[in-house]
Amino acid sequence: MPPPNPARGEIVALLAGVPRRLCLTLGALARIEGALNLADWRELPARMETLSARELMAVLAALLDGGGEPAGLTDPVTVPEAVAAVAAALAASA
Secondary structure (H helix, E strand, O other): OOOOOHHHOOEEEEEOOEEEEEOOOHHHHHHHHHHOOOOOHHHHHHHHHHOOHHHHHHHHHHHHHHOOOOOOOOOOOOHHHHHHHHHHHHHHOO
């Protein structure tokens, strides 16, 4: 896997022991807004504090898609792995 492009806000995170690229693109942000029923992106930081497991997986899938990865995860991902990957991807986009 080529190194992530920090100019795009890409990160590589280990999910179930597999390196996966994540990126908050405009399309990923739109998917996240829809999954979390947000009126606009400014609501995202506060909403991230109260995610359900289903919502966490939806956010992770959107970020994987933004990174050009298949969104489906075939191996089990732990909650700490998912939370760390999402946090890192959102921090890289700032």
